[in-house]
Amino acid sequence: MLKIGMIGAGFVAGFHERSLCSVRDVELAGVCAPVGAKALAERAQRDGLGNTRVFESVADLCAAVDVICIFAPNFVRIDIMRNIAKAIEGGAKIEGIICEKPLARNLQEADVLARMAKALHVPTAYFENQLHMPSVVEARRQLEAVEQSMGAAHLARSAEEHGGPHEPWFWDPTRQGGGVCCDMGCHSIAVSMYTLTPSGKPPGYLTPVSVTANMSLLKWGKEPWISRLKERGVDYAAVPAEDYSNVTLEFKDPETGVRSIAQATNSWMYDAPGLRLLMEVFGPGYSYTVNSLESPAGLFISDAAATAVADSELALEKAQATRGALVLQPNEPDLYGYVAEWRDALSAFEQGKSAMLDLEYGRLITMLVMAAYMSHEKKMTIDLTDPAVLEELEDYVPLIQQGKGAEILAGT
Numbered sequence: 001m002l003k004i005g006m007i008g009a010g011f012v013a014g015f016h017e018r019s020l021c022s023v024r025d026v027e028l029a030g031v032c033a034p035v036g037a038k039a040l041a042e043r044a045q046r047d048g049l050g051n052t053r054v055f056e057s058v059a060d061l062c063a064a065v066d067v068i069c070i071f072a073p074n075f076v077r078i079d080i081m082r083n084i085a086k087a088i089e090g091g092a093k094i095e096g097i098i099c100e101k102p103l104a105r106n107l108q109e110a111d112v113l114a115r116m117a118k119a120l121h122v123p124t125a126y127f128e129n130q131l132h133m134p135s136v137v138e139a140r141r142q143l144e145a146v147e148q149s150m151g152a153a154h155l156a157r158s159a160e161e162h163g164g165p166h167e168p169w170f171w172d173p174t175r176q177g178g179g180v181c182c183d184m185g186c187h188s189i190a191v192s193m194y195t196l197t198p199s200g201k202p203p204g205y206l207t208p209v210s211v212t213a214n215m216s217l218l219k220w221g222k223e224p225w226i227s228r229l230k231e232r233g234v235d236y237a238a239v240p241a242e243d244y245s246n247v248t249l250e251f252k253d254p255e256t257g258v259r260s261i262a263q264a265t266n267s268w269m270y271d272a273p274g275l276r277l278l279m280e281v282f283g284p285g286y287s288y289t290v291n292s293l294e295s296p297a298g299l300f301i302s303d304a305a306a307t308a309v310a311d312s313e314l315a316l317e318k319a320q321a322t323r324g325a326l327v328l329q330p331n332e333p334d335l336y337g338y339v340a341e342w343r344d345a346l347s348a349f350e351q352g353k354s355a356m357l358d359l360e361y362g363r364l365i366t367m368l369v370m371a372a373y374m375s376h377e378k379k380m381t382i383d384l385t386d387p388a389v390l391e392e393l394e395d396y397v398p399l400i401q402q403g404k405g406a407e408i409l410a411g412t
């Protein structure tokens with residue numbers, strides 16, 4: 001029975017608590033967070049996940065668990081990792097460190113995190129749920145024989161879109177790392193690269209060749225949206241970030257030289273029923289599609305009944321409406337791949353190994369996200385085969401992340 005400790009008790013930790021209900025032989029032993037820890041611990045106890053306790057410090061939590069999870073905001077990653085390192089050096093026996101996406105706000109931070117984990121000799125998991133989505137995994141499995149005879153997929157489109165994040169820190173590019181490209185582009189870049197990767201090869205197998213990106217502030221820089229953000233303490237007139245991002249990545253198979261293209265599109269203006277993940281993958285003579293808003297189930301709530309409904313997110317993540325026809329996904333933790341990523345990570349840790357996706361992989365995705373920001377900033381394609389470009393990316397901090405988005409975002 002592995003004892004899990006979560007640092008952070010917000011939105012994603014809540015999703016992970018629900019996910020653990022579908023994972024065997026685990027106990028959610030502890031939670032540590034400035035906000036939400038008590039409520040999460042109580043829910044875990046009600047759900048039978050063990051005697052979940054609230055811990056006041058990362059050190060105390062590390063001493064009481066086997067696996068430690070960083071589910072806190074992007075801007076506190078390094079501090080938290082330092083505290084984990086201190087606890088391990090002080091004697092805490094940790095069998096695995098899990099970190100949610102995005103690994104870091106930039107490549108310098110990603111390097112620090114990956115290097116610290118390596119120095120600790122502790123296996124890691126980078127939590128990127130979309131590569132574990134059962135629909136993606138099953139499509140790849142069923143097409144394996146076709147792929148082997150026809151060749152790997154050559155074009156992948158992936159989109160993750162919703163109407164905008166829930167907490168103010170996500171909107172602040174200096175704390176979050178950027179706008180929608182840093183927040184959700186990391187998912188779509190990773191999953192589209194994965195769907196182009198020949199089956200049997202590791203997730204970091206393809207050689208990135210180039211990145212071309214366009215970003216913009218389309219919705220949240222306009223009235224009434226900009227004023228609504230202001231009411232929540234977010235000033236998009238002074239410190240804007242992109243709410244639209246379109247990234248095209250070219251890859252090369254290092255063994256065959258075959259080229260492939262990934263298109264990752266993300267927005268915070270998807271004024272529709274709720275979060276949508278959309279993937280389209282095309283190989284020579286075959287294809288597959290995933291649309292997370294297609295469900296066999298639905299709800300209807302009339303105007304007369306709507307006032308009784310307090311929380312539209314009961315039906316679907318980032319749901320925007322409380323009435324009318326609503327999409328119902330009965331098991332979102334499974335649908336989005338959270339349950340499978342837990343199973344993968346925990347079985348790897350039990351064998352003393354890192355998960356399918358480790359912090360080094362998270363570093364690779366950070367590099368591709370940084371190349372996207374650089375492309376938008378320079379208005380040019382970024383050549384990732386050029387060693388000088390790779391060196392420039394090492395300490396590159398996007399203007400948007402520096403709080404200078406107004407200089408380069410159309411519409412501001």
Ligand SMILES: NC(=O)c1ccc[n+]([C@@H]2O[C@H](COP(=O)([O-])OP(=O)(O)OC[C@H]3O[C@@H](n4cnc5c(N)ncnc54)[C@H](O)[C@@H]3O)[C@@H](O)[C@H]2O)c1
Nearest residue numbers: 008009010011012033034035036071072074076100101167
């Ligand atoms: N895989 C996904 O699809 C997905 C979805 C949502 C969020 N995330 C990621 O999860 C992370 C957390 O996002 P969220 O939506 O849960 O945020 P949130 O704001 O809802 O919750 C953050 C939690 O971290 C706690 N926290 C803040 N500072 C802390 C610190 N110094 N030490 C310990 N805890 C601290 C807060 O009190 C809160 O409990 C982010 O990196 C985000 O990108 C991933």
